[in-house]
Amino acid sequence: MQLLKDRILKDGIVKDGDVLKVDSFLNHQIDVRLLRQIGKEFRRLFADCEINKILTIESSGIGIACIAAEEFDNIPVVFAKKNQTKNIAHDVHRGKVESFTHGKTYDVIVSKDFLGKGDKVLIIDDFLAKGNALVCLSEMVKNSGAELVGAGIVIEKGYQEGGKIIRDLGIRLESLAIIDSMNENEIIFR
Amino acid sequence: MQLLKDRILKDGIVKDGDVLKVDSFLNHQIDVRLLRQIGKEFRRLFADCEINKILTIESSGIGIACIAAEEFDNIPVVFAKKNQTKNIAHDVHRGKVESFTHGKTYDVIVSKDFLGKGDKVLIIDDFLAKGNALVCLSEMVKNSGAELVGAGIVIEKGYQEGGKIIRDLGIRLESLAIIDSMNENEIIFR
Numbered sequence: 387m388q389l390l391k392d393r394i395l396k397d398g399i400v401k402d403g404d405v406l407k408v409d410s411f412l413n414h415q416i417d418v419r420l421l422r423q424i425g426k427e428f429r430r431l432f433a434d435c436e437i438n439k440i441l442t443i444e445s446s447g448i449g450i451a452c453i454a455a456e457e458f459d460n461i462p463v464v465f466a467k468k469n470q471t472k473n474i475a476h477d478v479h480r481g482k483v484e485s486f487t488h489g490k491t492y493d494v495i496v497s498k499d500f501l502g503k504g505d506k507v508l509i510i511d512d513f514l515a516k517g518n519a520l521v522c523l524s525e526m527v528k529n530s531g532a533e534l535v536g537a538g539i540v541i542e543k544g545y546q547e548g549g550k551i552i553r554d555l556g557i558r559l560e561s562l563a564i565i566d567s568m569n570e571n572e573i574i575f576r
Numbered sequence: 577m578q579l580l581k582d583r584i585l586k587d588g589i590v591k592d593g594d595v596l597k598v599d600s601f602l603n604h605q606i607d608v609r610l611l612r613q614i615g616k617e618f619r620r621l622f623a624d625c626e627i628n629k630i631l632t633i634e635s636s637g638i639g640i641a642c643i644a645a646e647e648f649d650n651i652p653v654v655f656a657k658k659n660q661t662k663n664i665a666h667d668v669h670r671g672k673v674e675s676f677t678h679g680k681t682y683d684v685i686v687s688k689d690f691l692g693k694g695d696k697v698l699i700i701d702d703f704l705a706k707g708n709a710l711v712c713l714s715e716m717v718k719n720s721g722a723e724l725v726g727a728g729i730v731i732e733k734g735y736q737e738g739g740k741i742i743r744d745l746g747i748r749l750e751s752l753a754i755i756d757s758m759n760e761n762e763i764i765f766r
Contacts, residue, residue, distance in 0.1 A: 415690040416638075416653040418645045445634035445655065448606075452639035453646075455608045463606040463639065500605040 387427050387562040390540065391575050393420060400568045404543075412540065413446035413512055418453065424562060425454035428510065428538040431560040435535045437461065437508045441501065441527065443483070443494065443519055444468055446512040450540060454510055464500045466523060468492040479530050481522035494522055498530070505532035514539040514561060517548025524557055536560065544576050577617050577752040580730065581765050583610060590758045594733075602730065603636035603702055608643065614752060615644035618728040621750040622698060625725045627651065629695045631717065633673070633684065633709055634658055636702040640730060644700055654690045656713060658682040669720050671712035684712055688720070695722035704729040704751060707738025714747055726750065734766050 399407040411417040437458055442451040443466040451463045468483075469492065478495040485492060501507070507527045514520055520537055527534040536558035542549050544564040552559045564576040589597040601607040627648055632641040633656040641653045658673075659682065668685040675682060691697070697717050704710055710727055717724040726748035732739050734754040742749045754766040 409687065410689065414654065414657065414687055416642060416645075416655070418642050418653060419650045421642060422646070445638060445657070448635060448638040449642035449653065452606060452608050452611060452642055455606075456612070456643075460609045463608060464604065465606070465635065467604065467635075497599065497604055499600065 387424070389420070389423055390427075390563050393417075394541070394563060394565075395573060398573060400570050400573065406541070406543070406565070406568060406573075408541065416449050418449075421450055421453045424450060424540060425457040427562055428454050428508070428560070429457040431538065432458075432508060432536060435506075435508070437506050437535050439464060439501075439505045439507050439532075440510055441466065441496070441507050441523055442510045443523060447510055450512060451510045454538070458508070462500075464496060466494045466496045466526070468494055479526045481526050483519045483522045484516075485518070494519075494526070496526055496530075501527065501530045501532055503531040505530070506535050507532050508535050509537040510539075511537070512540045514542040514548045514552070514559075515546045517546075517551040520548065520552055521555075524552070524555065538562075541565065577614070579613055580610070580617075580753050583607075584731070584753060584755075585763060588763060590760050590763065596731070596733075596755070596758060596763075598731065606639050608639075611640055611643045614640060614730060615647040617752055618644050618698070618700065618750070619647040621728065622648075622726060625696075625698070627696050627698045627725050629654060629691075629697050629722075630700055631656065631686070631691065631697050631713055632700045633713060637700055640702060641700045644728070648698070652690075654686060656684045656686045656716070658684055669716045671716050673709045673712045674706075675708070684709075684716070686716055686720075691717065691720045691722055693721040695720070696725050697722050698725050699727040700729075701727070702730045704732040704738045704742070704749075705736045707736075707741040710738065710742055711745075714742070714745065728752075731755065 477498045481494040539561040542561035542564045667688045671684040729751040732751035732754045757764045
């Protein structure tokens with residue numbers, strides 16, 4: 387998606403430790419105009435698919451998923467939660483995600499009320515790197531009895547293993563920008 | 577907002593411990609059609625105000641804020657983060673929030689790059705109960721040098737002290753549904 391790549395080149399900042407900061411437009415401050423175009427692009431890429439639910443994980447995926455959901459005829463969004471709160475029933479699907487960004491492991495839960503048989507699920511997230519979050523979410527979808535239609539990712543770090551793991555699992559993966567390499571001076575897209 | 581009140585009466589569940597579960601449409605599964613109407617209502621209520629940024633706090637506020645931001649001519653959204661990650665610079669505004677839902681205290685941060693002088697800020701969040709999150713966010717706005725225009729809340733627990741605290745601070749507060757009392761059999765709106 388050229389608009390996204392141009393924005394990454396313009397406003398993305400590569401930091402030590404393999405960090406691509408896009409927090410001026412994607413995951414701290416959010417440019418909703420860009421999110422709308424991202425939503426339209428996901429809809430175009432999955433136009434041939436029957437999808438009736440979008441699943442994401444807190445927090446950065448939520449805005450992307452909500453605006454995309456409008457493009458998919460206002461289907462519901464469900465976001466997986468990273469810690470159990472007392473407001474959530476005990477009847478939940480559970481997973482674990484090791485977060486690259488936070489350097490720790492989270493419990494991830496989705497209420498069984500909102501994911502199960504009959505759901506045709508598109509997973510949406512902002513980043514794909516090692517693939518931990520996406521593998522966790524896809525297992526939760528499959529274990530729930532729902533159908534996993536595919537995954538839409540905004541930025542894939544193509545030099546990390548996540549994309550290969552997901553594709554090897556037979557999951558249809560559409561990444562809007564795939565980075566093949568990056569350093570402080572340049573970002574190379576696939 | 578009658579559409580919202582009707583939805584709370586239809587799908588909200590009151591649980592022990594003063595919990596109103598609205599996770600089938602607002603803060604776990606999300607009905608984006610409802611979010612669009614909520615966004616339009618916030619725009620209507622603050623139509624007389626000059627606002628150029630929406631501030632919310634992860635996670636449940638993000639979807640609401642993003643869709644509302646489109647109604648405010650695509651102004652940027654910034655969401656405060658509850659834990660410092662290594663992707664965020666050290667140059668941040670800091671606050672603390674005691675969470676009713678999670679029963680613990682969070683550090684809350686917003687990058688100084690995305691909140692400061694010249695910003696005319698509307699704070700948006702899903703719930704107002706004791707007011708901890710909203711007081712924290714409003715202090716961060718004021719300390720940053722930005723102007724706090726007001727706060728838009730989806731559901732206010734009117735029998736708790738948050739609404740009074742915020743209004744006594746002179747902050748313009750617009751809550752789309754104010755609950756005066758609730759139990760397992762009924763929910764009474766103001």
